[in-house]
Amino acid sequence: MNEKQHPHRPRAIGYLRTDLSPYETHDTEAIRRLARQQHHTLVYIVRLGPDSVPDAIGHVLDIVRATATTTLIIPDLAHLENHPGRVCDTCDLMTVCPGQLWMKVGTNPHDAPHEPIWLPEVWHSEPDTRLRIADAHRIMQTHLTCNPLDCPRKAAAFALLVETGKLVPASRSHRERVVSRGLAYPPVGPTTFNTSLAMLQRLHTGLTQAQP
Numbered sequence: 629m630n631e632k633q634h635p636h637r638p639r640a641i642g643y644l645r646t647d648l649s650p651y652e653t654h655d656t657e658a659i660r661r662l663a664r665q666q667h668h669t670l671v672y673i674v675r676l677g678p679d680s681v682p683d684a685i686g687h688v689l690d691i692v693r694a695t696a697t698t699t700l701i702i703p704d705l706a707h708l709e710n711h712p713g714r715v716c717d718t719c720d721l722m723t724v725c726p727g728q729l730w731m732k733v734g735t736n737p738h739d740a741p742h743e744p745i746w747l748p749e750v751w752h753s754e755p756d757t758r759l760r761i762a763d764a765h766r767i768m769q770t771h772l773t774c775n776p777l778d779c780p781r782k783a784a785a786f787a788l789l790v791e792t793g794k795l796v797p798a799s800r801s802h803r804e805r806v807v808s809r810g811l812a813y814p815p816v817g818p819t820t821f822n823t824s825l826a827m828l829q830r831l832h833t834g835l836t837q838a839q840p
Contacts (some may be wrong), residue, residue, distance in 0.1 A: 642673035
């Protein structure tokens with residue numbers, strides 16, 4: 629699919645800082661995939677080293693303006709020194725990990741400036757490719773309140789960390805720990821499993837290995 633086939637799609641520019649992207653091929657594909665998932669036309673991916681230009685972010689924003697682009701896509705906020713505000717003065721900003729969107733300032737006067745929103749269909753979906761351990765750790769942190777049975781993304785991260793010995797699951801469930809302290813636990817309602825059968829099997833294997 630190219631821009632001529634989708635002339636009304638919003639345009640996006642990707643940005644990679646080579647010193648922050650040791651897996652450049654992986655991050656490049658992740659940017660392309662996110663653009664497709666969010667129905668953007670990816671015009672170009674800018675790759676810069678730490679000393680390529682005096683002001684890397686300013687250079688990228690100049691390209692955004694010159695190409696009439698509405699969105700900048702980056703692997704994570706480290707590529708912007710953890711400050712999305714400068715970009716949001718010019719265009720929308722998307723990050724791959726976590727999958728978030730910062731709207732351009734002034735787009736919605738009722739929104740707090742520079743407050744991200746989770747991207748639809750990406751935030752809890754099962755990863756398209758096998759995760760790296762660093763990715764899995766970030767997912768476990770950002771999906772702290774998710775149940776792996778309801779969140780395929782956390783399930784994938786959990787399974788990988790167990791398989792690689794980076795995480796040892798608790799031998800007792802959260803319910804058992806709460807009850808043992810004499811505290812009330814909310815009643816269980818009907819459960820809907822959003823995680824695939826293969827992922828459930830990986831989770832079961834990890835939990836079984838953790839039993840004494």
